[in-house]
Amino acid sequence: MKKEDLQKFYLTYRLYIFPVVVTFSCLVLIILVIYPETVKLIINQKTQEEVLNKHKFLEVKAQTLANFDSEDLNKKLNYVLSSYPGEKDFISAMSLLQNIATQLGFSVVSINLGTGAAKADKGQSFSLRLEVLGPTNFLPTLLNRIENATRIMKISSVDTNSGKESQSGTTTINIDTLYAAVPSSGGTVDSPLPELSQKDEEILVKLARVGTPQSTQATSQLGPRGKANPFE
Amino acid sequence: MTKIAINLLSEEFKIAELKRAKFYKVQTIGVAAILIMVFLSFLTVSLRFLQSQNLKQLQGKISAAQDKIIDLKDTQKTLILLKDRLMAIDQYLDHPSKQAQMYNLVAEVLPKSISVSSIAVGSTGDVLVLGVARDGESLDKAIADLTLSESGKEKVGQVILDGISRGREGIYRVTFKIKPKG
Secondary structure: OOHHHHHHHHHHHHHHHHHHHHHHHHHHHHHHHHHHHHHHHHHHHHHHHHHHHHHHHHHHHHHHHHHOOHHHHHHHHHHHHHHOOOOOOHHHHHHHHHHHHHHOOOEEEEEEEOOOOOEOOOOEEEEEEEEEEEEHHHHHHHHHHHHHOOOOEEEEEEEEEEOOOOOEEEEEEEEEEEEOOOOOOOOOOOOOOOOOOHHHHHHHHHHHHHOOOHHHHHHHHHOOOOOOOOOO | OOOOOOOOOOHHHHHHHHHHHHHHHHHHHHHHHHHHHHHHHHHHHHHHHHHHHHHHHHHHHHHHHHHHHHHOHHHHHHHHHHHHHHHHHHHHOOOOOHHHHHHHHHHHHOOOOEEEEEEEEOOOOOEEEEEEEOOHHHHHHHHHHHHHOHHHHHHEEEEEEEEEEEOOOOOEEEEEEEEEOO
16 A cells, blocks of 8 residues: 555545544553553552651651650669569568568568469569568558568468467568569560550659669668677 | 625535534544643653652651661660559559458457457468457457448458357357458
8 A cells, every 4th residue: 555545545534533543542541551650649649648657656756765864764664673573582572571570660580482483463473471570460560561562562371370468479471572574575666655654653753762772772771680700 | 785605616625624624623622632641641650750759758767767766775675664564563552462451451350359369361361360259249249340340341251250169267269260252
C-alpha cells in the first residue's frame, strides 16, 4: 500500500479513525498510568499516616526520655530496688528486722534463714525466721512495722508463747522477704513508655522518706558487736 | 425588500465542508480528552513522587528519632524497671497480710480476763489460741467479741473451741482455733 493510498484511506474514514485512536490512547493512559498510580497513592496515603503517627510517637518518646533527669531516675530506682531488690539480700533484710525489733524493745534471740521459699505473684521470696523475746503487747506494732517497712516483707506465720501472768514472751515470726530478678530486656524502640502516676510518686516519696541506704543505715547503727580482740 | 440568497456552491463541496466541520469538532473533543488524560497522568505521577519523597523524609526522621531513643536506652530501661517495681510494691505496701491482720484482731479483741499463753498464726491465717479464762463469762465474752465485733465480723470465718478443761481453782484452760474468712 502506498502512502497516498493510506492518506486517502485516512481522509475518507478519519471521522471514525480519530475517535478510535483517541479512545485507545485514553484507555492506555488510564490502564497503565492513572489507575495504578491512583491506587498506589491511596494505599501510600494510609502508609504515610501510619509512618507519620509512628514518627510523632517516636519524637514524643525521644523527647520524654531526654527530659528525664537520669540521676534522679537512678536515685528513684535505688529507692525502689532497696525496697524490692533484684536478688536475695539476706544481710540487709536481717539487719532491718533486727533494727525494727530492737527499736520496739525486743531482744533478738535469732534470725535464721527459713526453709520455705515461696513464689510471690510476680517475683520470688526467701523466708526469714525471727525469734524475739520481749513485751507481747508490742507484738502487733512489731508485725505492723515489719509489714510496713520499706523493704517488702510479709508475715507468713507467728508463734508466740508467754509465761503465766507475764507481759513478755518468746515470739517466732516467719517472714517472706520478697525479691524479683531484674529483667534483662529494657523494652524495644517502639514500645510505649510507662508513665509514673500520682500514686507511684507517692510511693517514691514514702520510700525516699526512709532513704535508700535503709539497710546500710541499720547495719551501720548496729556496728560491730563482738569483742575488739576475740583472742582476749 | 426581500433578500435574494443564491448558493452557487456545489452539493459535493457542501457535504465535504460539513464533514470537515464535524471532524474538527471530533478532533477538538479528542485532543481535549487526550490533554485531560495526560494532565491526570502527570498529576498522579507528580503526587506519587511527592508522596514518596515525603515518605523518604519521614523514614529519615524516624531513623533519627530511633537513634535518639537507642542513645537513651538506659533511661528507658531504668524507667520500665522503676514502673514495674513500683507496681509490685504498690501490691504489697500498706496491704497487711492475713496473718498479721488475724494476730492483730486476736490481740485487740481478746479480753484481759483471759490470760493468753500462746498464739500461733499459721500460713493460711488460722489462729490457734491457748489461754486461761478466770470464769466462763469471760470465755463467752471472748468468743462473742471474736465473732460479733465489727472487725471480727469482717475477718473471722469460724471460731472452733478445740479443748476446754476446768481446773480445781475454777479456771478454764481453753484452746480455740479461729479460721479467717475467705
